Amino acid sequence: MPEEPLIAHSLAEGYLYLMATPCASCGQGPLKGLDARVVSETERSVTVAIATRCAACQSDTTKVFLLPGGLGIEEKGEAAIVNPTDEPSRILDVGQWIVLFRMITEAASKETDKTQARHLGIEAAQCLEEALKFYDDVDNDLPPSEAFFTDASRERFRGAPEQFSRRRLIDLRTKLPSMAAMRASVSARKKKRWWRRRG
Numbered sequence: 306m307p308e309e310p311l312i313a314h315s316l317a318e319g320y321l322y323l324m325a326t327p328c329a330s331c332g333q334g335p336l337k338g339l340d341a342r343v344v345s346e347t348e349r350s351v352t353v354a355i356a357t358r359c360a361a362c363q364s365d366t367t368k369v370f371l372l373p374g375g376l377g378i379e380e381k382g383e384a385a386i387v388n389p390t391d392e393p394s395r396i397l398d399v400g401q402w403i404v405l406f407r408m409i410t411e412a413a414s415k416e417t418d419k420t421q422a423r424h425l426g427i428e429a430a431q432c433l434e435e436a437l438k439f440y441d442d443v444d445n446d447l448p449p450s451e452a453f454f455t456d457a458s459r460e461r462f463r464g465a466p467e468q469f470s471r472r473r474l475i476d477l478r479t480k481l482p483s484m485a486a487m488r489a490s491v492s493a494r495k496k497k498r499w500w501r502r503r504g
């Protein structure tokens with residue numbers, strides 16, 4: 306039975322979704338996004354299928370994403386922009402973005418290739434920006450209940466609400482270089498994106 310496509314702001318957001326989603330077969334993961342293939346394309350939106358493999362049980366699946374704003378790729382060699390809009394993600398909730406931030410920051414700290422590490426830094430900064438898009442009430446330092454899509458995130462929030470402090474996320478964000486500066490330096494090096502893609 307074909308699943309409903311997941312709506313993402315870019316192909317990069319689709320790959321991040323896979324990183325944060327447990328495997329349907331074994332409940333573990335992470336799912337590794339392999340190649341993406343365009344399934345259909347209209348004037349505005351693109352539907353892509355991403356082949357995935359579970360890192361734990363090795364089972365293969367395909368996840369289909371509808372990208373109303375297109376693939377989200379600018380120029381070759383540019384860093385991928387996860388979500389150029391102010392709209393929060395529809396597939397990853399505030400807690401998942403915070404987990405992704407942590408995962409990617411950790412990967413960046415272990416990465417020995419400088420360009421690759423910088424790419425991961427861009428990804429991490431964007432995860433924080435995505436998490437911050439869910440905080441709609443200026444007087445509330447914590448995210449609204451609509452910012453949670455998964456029980457795992459709700460549990461994490463109950464266990465450690467301080468990790469969801471907007472002020473804390475903004476502080477973390479200010480420690481990272483600005484998006485424009487990071488993009489410029491990546492663009493100058495014209496290296497491969499961190500995820501693979503077949504056009």
Ligand SMILES: [Zn+2]
Nearest residue numbers: 328331359362
């Ligand atoms: Zn699995």
